[in-house]
Amino acid sequence: MKSPRPYTPATGPGPKSLTERRKAATQLDIARAACALFAERGPDGTTAEDIALGAGVALRTFYRYFRSKQDAVAPLLARGGDEWRALLEAADPAEPLREVLEEAVRQALTVGPEGEEALRWTRGLLRAAASDPALRAVWYRVNQDSEERLVPVLARLAGPGADPLDVRLLAAAATDAIRIALELWAAGEDDATGPGSPVDLALRALTRLTASLPLLTP
Structure with missing residues (x-):
């Protein structure tokens, strides 16, 4: 079974201890196993025991970290958001904010051969979520958390005089x-690159959703 690395739509605190890193690694192993099984069998055809076996951990270890089989995919979904915000955290506040956002979208969603495989796993996972309310709730929860953690990142880029409402x-x-782009792409059959790809859809969506926002107008 190959290990997927789904993307989704604030990097965390400073350096982690060895215990925290081991815990995070175990969670990611479980998340990869869960994602692979959901994409292959669907949530209904997958049990927590299946996921634990696929990750090479005991069932009690699975439940130490996750309340349900659907919750197990959250760490992988969250990684995409972490990478996206890291690009913005590294950006120069002196650069035009719209250009910074668009470039971050391009870098985050433009993929090579390995990334295309990861997006195919994402497609399978989001298709499974369409018919599984619990899995869909995890997807929305991860996006909501990502949005909240994005606020201080954008506030820094926008500058001290920015209206908090606009941020x-x-x-x-x-x-x-990004969320809508991934969902729309996952529901269709377009390739991971070119017209109709996640990066194409996300840039189009970003332009339309932010057309009247004062922070992005000249």
Whole structure:
């Protein structure tokens, strides 16, 4: 079974201890196994025992970290958001904010051969979520958390005089642009690159959702 690395739509605190890193690694192993099984069998055809076996851990270890089989995919979904925000955290506040956002979208969603496989796993996972309310709730929860963590990142880029309302609206719009792009792409048959790809859809969505936001107007 190959290990998927789904993308979704604030990097965490400073350096982690060895215990925290081991815990995070175990969670990711479980998440990869869960994602692979959901994409292959669907949530109904997968049990927590199946996921634990696929990850090479005891069932009690699975439940130490996750309340349900659907919750197990959250760490992988969250990684995409972490990578997207890291690109924005590294950006120069002196650069035009719209250009910074668009470039971050391009870098986050433009993929090579390995990334295309990861997006195919994402497609399978989001298709499974369409018919599984619990899995869909995890997807929405991860996106909501990502949006909240994006606010201080955008506030820094927007500068001290930015209206907090505009910053919140931009965080919501940017998060939704990527979420909607991935959902629409997952529901169709377009390739991971070119017209109709996640990056193409996300850039189009970002433009339309932010067209009237003062922070992005010249």
